[in-house]
Amino acid sequence: MNKISSSGHRFRNKVLIPENPSNSSPLATRYARVRAMTKQLIVPMTAEDCALQSMPDASPAKWHLAHTSWFFETFILERFLNNYRSFHPAYRVLFNSYYNLVGDKHPRAQRGLISRPNLTEVLAYRDHVDEQMATLFEKLPSEGAQFTELVELGVNHEQQHQELMLTDIKHLFSKNPLKPAYQSQWPLTVVRARKTRRIPIGGGIYQMGDMGIHFAFDNERPRHSVILRDFEIASHPVTHGDFLNFIEDGAYQRPELWLSMGWDIVQQQQWNAPQYWERDKDDWYTFTLHGMEKIDLHTPICHVSFFEADAYARWAGARLPTEAEWEVVASEIPVDGNFLESAVFHPLALRSDPPRPGLAQLFGDVWEWTHSSYAPYPGFRLARGPVGEYNGKFMCNQYVLRGGSCVTPKAHMRASYRNFFPPEARWQFSGLRLAWDAN
Numbered sequence: 429m430n431k432i433s434s435s436g437h438r439f440r441n442k443v444l445i446p447e448n449p450s451n452s453s454p455l456a457t458r459y460a461r462v463r464a465m466t467k468q469l470i471v472p473m474t475a476e477d478c479a480l481q482s483m484p485d486a487s488p489a490k491w492h493l494a495h496t497s498w499f500f501e502t503f504i505l506e507r508f509l510n511n512y513r514s515f516h517p518a519y520r521v522l523f524n525s526y527y528n529l530v531g532d533k534h535p536r537a538q539r540g541l542i543s544r545p546n547l548t549e550v551l552a553y554r555d556h557v558d559e560q561m562a563t564l565f566e567k568l569p570s571e572g573a574q575f576t577e578l579v580e581l582g583v584n585h586e587q588q589h590q591e592l593m594l595t596d597i598k599h600l601f602s603k604n605p606l607k608p609a610y611q612s613q614w615p616l617t618v619v620r621a622r623k624t625r626r627i628p629i630g631g632g633i634y635q636m637g638d639m640g641i642h643f644a645f646d647n648e649r650p651r652h653s654v655i656l657r658d659f660e661i662a663s664h665p666v667t668h669g670d671f672l673n674f675i676e677d678g679a680y681q682r683p684e685l686w687l688s689m690g691w692d693i694v695q696q697q698q699w700n701a702p703q704y705w706e707r708d709k710d711d712w713y714t715f716t717l718h719g720m721e722k723i724d725l726h727t728p729i730c731h732v733s734f735f736e737a738d739a740y741a742r743w744a745g746a747r748l749p750t751e752a753e754w755e756v757v758a759s760e761i762p763v764d765g766n767f768l769e770s771a772v773f774h775p776l777a778l779r780s781d782p783p784r785p786g787l788a789q790l791f792g793d794v795w796e797w798t799h800s801s802y803a804p805y806p807g808f809r810l811a812r813g814p815v816g817e818y819n820g821k822f823m824c825n826q827y828v829l830r831g832g833s834c835v836t837p838k839a840h841m842r843a844s845y846r847n848f849f850p851p852e853a854r855w856q857f858s859g860l861r862l863a864w865d866a867n
């Protein structure tokens with residue numbers, strides 16, 4: 429791999445962390461920081477930017493701002509705060525995403541039609557929820573474990589929506605002929621190419637799933653045993669340069685490389701490159717949160733579907749790792765990398781060779797598709813009540829991605845984290861890493 433040589437780039441990181449709030453409770457502090465970060469993400473945007481919906485899968489930033497507040501209002505304030513008065517009774521339906529046990533929902537594909545409430549009113553809704561939550565935090569010791577668990581869930585839910593806000597903003601801006609930049613600077617410096625190696629991993633009986641030390645979603649539990657055969661995994665994710673080699677070898681014209689459903693979509697959608705790629709004469713460009721940029725051959729490929737990832741692996745004489753294989757190697761490595769807090773909002777080329785055991789960029793940069801269907805672990809149990817709808821009901825027709833991306837909050841990531849999307853989805857920062865069966 430890395431057949432194509434070019435000068436790569438990397439970004440000089442800067443930190444994007446809101447001011448430390450005054451409340452001294454650790455949980456209240458964490459709540460306030462996450463809520464502040466969400467608001468900070470809309471600073472580069474206009475009210476018009478925040479209202480638009482570019483496709484049914486994506487939501488307006490204004491909707492994300494309101495829905496995350498709805499989550500705290502519906503699942504915490506209504507339950508724990510005596511005589512709580514909602515900010516607006518219509519919001520219960522307007523900003524319900526998919527919780528059937530809560531009641532009616534505004535149609536997902538029509539979120540871009542909600543011109544009222546306007547952005548100012550939605551921000552006032554957020555302030556109202558924050559003020560009421562502050563009242564509850566003052567009574568924290570008397571509210572108990574269920575309150576704490578639900579606040580943790582709400583905070584993690586909001587972090588998921590921070591990532592979705594950025595992926596949805598990117599998709600929205602990509603549809604604008606002016607190709608606006610969410611962040612105007614493109615602060616990249618040259619780095620050299622890295623050579624991908626095959627790291628051997630011994631087979632055996634391993635444990636995977638949440639270890640029960642920190643917060644985890646229900647879909648990461650229970651921890652359980654898995655049997656792995658000997659395998660090899662790539663030291664680095666597949667790069668834009670690798671994927672360009674695939675394209676130039678006829679990737680999107682060769683049905684033998686594709687799963688049947690994937691080939692159908694290639695034909696129907698007339699795919700000839702990853703999402704956001706555009707060709708100008710002999711050069712490929714891609715839309716980024718910094719605007720249109722020439723592709724950097726040494727950065728991890730992103731915005732590919734499961735079908736494209738699988739076809740690339742087949743072309744390369746490899747396969748996608750299973751989620752168990754991915755987690756076994758990732759559990760040995762600290763969670764570090766290019767996350768949202770770097771404020772780069774784009775995958776980076778690697779700054780230096782990875783330390784032993786030689787695995788680089790498992791965390792951050794791009795989500796890595798696995799060949800594992802999103803299914804319940806043995807012994808999985810749904811939580812009682814509406815929050816039981818959070819994960820379990822989506823365990824059908826989706827594949828698992830691991831590791832987080834350049835728009836995932838770092839504190840949100842861990843080795844056992846399971847993301848999931850349908851196999852045709854590619855507006856997330858999704859890429860891949862190769863694996864091989866041991867000979």
Ligand SMILES: [Fe+2]
Pocket residue numbers: 495525585589
């Ligand atoms: Fe949500």
